[in-house]
């Protein structure tokens with residue numbers, strides 16, 4: 186995070202853990218120093234909170250919109266979240282080549298395929 190000051194009502198662009206892409210977020214609350222403590226995605230309304238300047242997802246374990254299901258035909262990129270039917274929620278840690286990705290599920294990394302025709 187840059188040392189910029191924000192105010193509630195500001196609009197910022199950041200990664201939305203639910204949408205899996207960068208979205209406009211509406212700043213909800215800030216500290217006295219102008220640091221964002223929570224912001225809401227303008228597209229899916231998922232709230233994200235910040236802890237010491239690091240964004241953390243609020244949606245973990247909740248039934249509201251979570252990561253999209255893993256889809257082998259989809260093309261993933263680093264940092265994208267997914268929900269796998271066997272392994273649960275994961276995050277892409279590396280794109281190895283055009284059709285292979287490493288995904289971290291809990292504390293295990295698994296190699297999956299993606300971008301299959």
Ligand SMILES: [Zn+2]
Pocket residue numbers: 201202203204205208226227228229230231
């Ligand atoms: Zn969103």
